[in-house]
Amino acid sequence: MAIVTPNNQPGVHLKEYSYVFRLSSEEARVLNRHRDCLVRGATGFAGIYYDYLFDNPDISDILYAYERKGGDIGQWVRTELGYLFDALAPETDAGRENELTDAGRHHLEQGFKPVWIISTYHLFIDYLKSLLPDLNLKPADSAKLESVLIKLLLRNLGQVIEGYWQAALENTENKLARLAGEQGRAEELLGGLPYLLWTVDVKKNDVVFANPSMEALYSDGLEAPLPCLSDTREEDQQQLLLTWQNAVSGSTSHAEVRMSLAGGKLHWYRVSLYPALNRLGRTTKVHCILEDINRLITERRRLERLATTDALTKVPNRALWADHLSMALAASRRVPGSQVVVISLDINQFKMYNDTLGHDVGDILLRDIAERLNTVVRESDSLARLGGDRFGILLQPVNNARIAAERVCNQVLDAMDTPFTCQGKHLCIGVTLGIACFPEDGVNEESLVVNAESAMQRAKRNGLPYQYFDPASDVSPAEQLRYSGQIRTALENDEFELHYQPQVDLQTSRITCAEALLRWEHPLDGTVMPQRIIPLAEQLGMITPITNWVLLTALMQCRQWSFDGTPVPVSVNVSARSFQNPRLLDKIKWALSETGVDGDCLEIEITEATLMQDIGRATEVLTQLSNCGVSIAIDDFGTGYSSLSYLKRLPIHTLKIDQSFIMDVASDQQDVAIVRSIIDLGHNLGYKVVAEGVENGSSWDMLSSLGCDAAQGFHISKPLPDSHFSSWLSGANAFT
Ligand code: C2E
Ligand code: MG
Numbered sequence: 001m002a003i004v005t006p007n008n009q010p011g012v013h014l015k016e017y018s019y020v021f022r023l024s025s026e027e028a029r030v031l032n033r034h035r036d037c038l039v040r041g042a043t044g045f046a047g048i049y050y051d052y053l054f055d056n057p058d059i060s061d062i063l064y065a066y067e068r069k070g071g072d073i074g075q076w077v078r079t080e081l082g083y084l085f086d087a088l089a090p091e092t093d094a095g096r097e098n099e100l101t102d103a104g105r106h107h108l109e110q111g112f113k114p115v116w117i118i119s120t121y122h123l124f125i126d127y128l129k130s131l132l133p134d135l136n137l138k139p140a141d142s143a144k145l146e147s148v149l150i151k152l153l154l155r156n157l158g159q160v161i162e163g164y165w166q167a168a169l170e171n172t173e174n175k176l177a178r179l180a181g182e183q184g185r186a187e188e189l190l191g192g193l194p195y196l197l198w199t200v201d202v203k204k205n206d207v208v209f210a211n212p213s214m215e216a217l218y219s220d221g222l223e224a225p226l227p228c229l230s231d232t233r234e235e236d237q238q239q240l241l242l243t244w245q246n247a248v249s250g251s252t253s254h255a256e257v258r259m260s261l262a263g264g265k266l267h268w269y270r271v272s273l274y275p276a277l278n279r280l281g282r283t284t285k286v287h288c289i290l291e292d293i294n295r296l297i298t299e300r301r302r303l304e305r306l307a308t309t310d311a312l313t314k315v316p317n318r319a320l321w322a323d324h325l326s327m328a329l330a331a332s333r334r335v336p337g338s339q340v341v342v343i344s345l346d347i348n349q350f351k352m353y354n355d356t357l358g359h360d361v362g363d364i365l366l367r368d369i370a371e372r373l374n375t376v377v378r379e380s381d382s383l384a385r386l387g388g389d390r391f392g393i394l395l396q397p398v399n400n401a402r403i404a405a406e407r408v409c410n411q412v413l414d415a416m417d418t419p420f421t422c423q424g425k426h427l428c429i430g431v432t433l434g435i436a437c438f439p440e441d442g443v444n445e446e447s448l449v450v451n452a453e454s455a456m457q458r459a460k461r462n463g464l465p466y467q468y469f470d471p472a473s474d475v476s477p478a479e480q481l482r483y484s485g486q487i488r489t490a491l492e493n494d495e496f497e498l499h500y501q502p503q504v505d506l507q508t509s510r511i512t513c514a515e516a517l518l519r520w521e522h523p524l525d526g527t528v529m530p531q532r533i534i535p536l537a538e539q540l541g542m543i544t545p546i547t548n549w550v551l552l553t554a555l556m557q558c559r560q561w562s563f564d565g566t567p568v569p570v571s572v573n574v575s576a577r578s579f580q581n582p583r584l585l586d587k588i589k590w591a592l593s594e595t596g597v598d599g600d601c602l603e604i605e606i607t608e609a610t611l612m613q614d615i616g617r618a619t620e621v622l623t624q625l626s627n628c629g630v631s632i633a634i635d636d637f638g639t640g641y642s643s644l645s646y647l648k649r650l651p652i653h654t655l656k657i658d659q660s661f662i663m664d665v666a667s668d669q670q671d672v673a674i675v676r677s678i679i680d681l682g683h684n685l686g687y688k689v690v691a692e693g694v695e696n697g698s699s700w701d702m703l704s705s706l707g708c709d710a711a712q713g714f715h716i717s718k719p720l721p722d723s724h725f726s727s728w729l730s731g732a733n734a735f736t
């Protein structure tokens, strides 16, 4: 690269050296006369120069590094000496001058210090001066020659140093140009960023940097440390100040706050504060970034809503409901004695409407139902769509779960009373609800939801509007899965058994009937009760073979009691699904003829719900059974929705009052009133009335005084295996 002098004329400076240190004619004459001798003598300087270079460790390190990079030290030293010896020439030309400046440049590149160069010249002058006495000069010439040598070496040294500093200057200029380029790009970047940036000197509490947007926004002055504090919504200011404190303590901190900048609209901003620490770990500066995140927040809210709200009905979805539920349980755990109610709700006719009228109608229906449910559920409670036609209702901690659940269930049922209008059609909708209460019906969210669902399924099977969870009746999904494989083989493996429970005449204390009750002697779980077997068998399509087996076994047992001289009629429970089986009648007739037992020794027990499912078919089956002498008992009477007008028309013989009315009949006036009216009703219609669940003598006495016909319950006997029941029969045919 050509050396560019400050006045932009290469070589101008070098010429100046030649001018300043030019020789007079007398000096040139003295030099010319002795120059050859001096040049010859100068070669002896090589040894001194070597010593000088290698005695100085800093210089020798540079030379060795030069060698390691492939340079030749010998050549390098020879070139240097050549420059020194050339100084003895009286005249100089541009070519030589450039060589010297290149040498200076080279020294800089290698890391030579100017002082080392000057020292070399100093040594060389001393050396040349030591040669003078041998030249036998006149004293005047000797002084003149010495001054000539000094001039020549200073000229030479000046040109080398000129090259050195020109190169240094160029380097600095290049660096500055590069820095200026980088600074320009950084400024461009900072100016173009959609952020407001500023830096605060913590000690001075002063804004020491602000990007152009920040400066433009606060052109009146940047108030340290947070110029945006006064534009921040009052409720969020404390949060912003806390974030600043955290940053000053050395932690990177963020805050999302609402601000109205430059009197504009209130927007969400994220303030990010990055502390810069000194070596002692103290925060010296804080770099601050302010970013408009309004769109981000709006989008985030929209996604949150989408993730937690059911898109069709706009009520919370399962995920949000689960959240509400876990919060309610946590709140309830803090208040001993409080309960949380979880209700599972299913729409009875939804599938039918959806399939026949189309999904558009289905969607409108779901929306309308959700709207009505919303009017029933209090603000503090929570309604959610759990999927399909399934909704969930959560009642926040209450003191009496039953009262609260019953209130909500009845309100829900009332809300469904008015038909829905969809595309000009009036649609009647019924719902079924299942209730589980925390903590008694489940200790966590999952078990409560599962149990409320089981209760709802049972309510559906029994044709009831709602049911509470009952661990004895509701099968857990895990248990359901396990038993579903085993129940098929249980019949073949002879694992089913019948227990018998007597019914006794309240006046004479004589046994009037024995009810056959199913048990599964499970090889691992022990005795499994019928409430767990029957619903599962119904779902798995196993109820018909089980009912057939019960019928045949019970009738064979009945025949055995006759043989034993203790004849007792037997009663058999028939589930809803079995009752709907068109072959039931044939099976009963076949079992009677197979065992040779008379029809009047058999009673069939069905529930009100079973009867009401298809009243036309029920009338037909019951009439035919009645024609065979078989009597019909309505089981669990009082828990369902009986239509008295239908009851009157059916050939029914017995009403079995549900045990829930009997348990406390001796002490509860309300139960007395209900039981009395059922007995009156039954008798008016000509039925025998049996009370189930008679557990003690006082209930017996009360029932007896109310005119009830017969009683069944633990007070008389628990259900017994056949052998025990036979002994009981022979020993205590008359219960006293
Ligand atoms: P259910 O027909 O109402 O039978 C009476 C239930 O009350 C029996 O329960 C009996 O053990 C119980 N019980 C009787 N006296 C008392 C008492 O004093 N106190 C109390 N706490 N309970 C008493 P179990 O045997 O568990 O049967 C439950 C239900 O399962 C029966 O109710 C019946 O609906 C059904 N079930 C039983 N066996 C069969 C069957 O072979 N087929 C069908 N489809 N259902 C059956
Ligand atoms: Mg029964």
Ligand code: MG
Binding pocket: 635, 636, 656, 658, 659, 692
């Ligand atoms: Mg019953």
